[in-house]
Amino acid sequence: MLELKPISKNGIPGAIAKAERYRLLNEPQEAESICRDILRIDPENEEVLVMLLLAITDQFGKSRELGAAQAQQILGKLRGEYERAYYAGVISERWGKARLRGEAHPSMASGFFHEAMDWYGKAMALAPHDNDDAILRWNACVRFMGQDPHLRAEVEESASESGFPDGAPAR
Numbered sequence: 001m002l003e004l005k006p007i008s009k010n011g012i013p014g015a016i017a018k019a020e021r022y023r024l025l026n027e028p029q030e031a032e033s034i035c036r037d038i039l040r041i042d043p044e045n046e047e048v049l050v051m052l053l054l055a056i057t058d059q060f061g062k063s064r065e066l067g068a069a070q071a072q073q074i075l076g077k078l079r080g081e082y083e084r085a086y087y088a089g090v091i092s093e094r095w096g097k098a099r100l101r102g103e104a105h106p107s108m109a110s111g112f113f114h115e116a117m118d119w120y121g122k123a124m125a126l127a128p129h130d131n132d133d134a135i136l137r138w139n140a141c142v143r144f145m146g147q148d149p150h151l152r153a154e155v156e157e158s159a160s161e162s163g164f165p166d167g168a169p170a171r
Helices: 009-024 028-041 046-058 068-075 081-101 106-126 133-147 149-162
Strands: none
Touching (some): 009 028, 009 046, 028 046, 046 068, 046 081, 068 081, 081 106, 081 133, 106 149, 133 149
């Protein structure tokens, strides 16, 4: 049986740069592999944990072996409450998009987008000053749902059933 070879601690910065490049080249399996090699040497490297989580979510809907559960495992290793909330939103949002590409019923995908927005709302409350990342993701979800005809119809139906124009009572 072939065995994995460990990388050197001094090789970690170069390996991180390679993993980033592979993600940008839309080769998430390569990025995932490099991240796993780095984490064998430095298991608490937050930057690499986030990159691994993103590489896994990049593969949603493309790889039968990878699902939200694998990304959730990585999520649990993140230290910060803000980071866990923000990346939980990313997982739900990307899972919802993968479900739509996989021909899932719009109500199923819509639920994942609403879950993502709930997480982004929590992240907004926890965000450091001048960090608008969760707001940007929230807005992207709103726009995506408004532009997709199936999701838009699902949201409009939900709103009319609730009696409120946005589907939720005023707070």
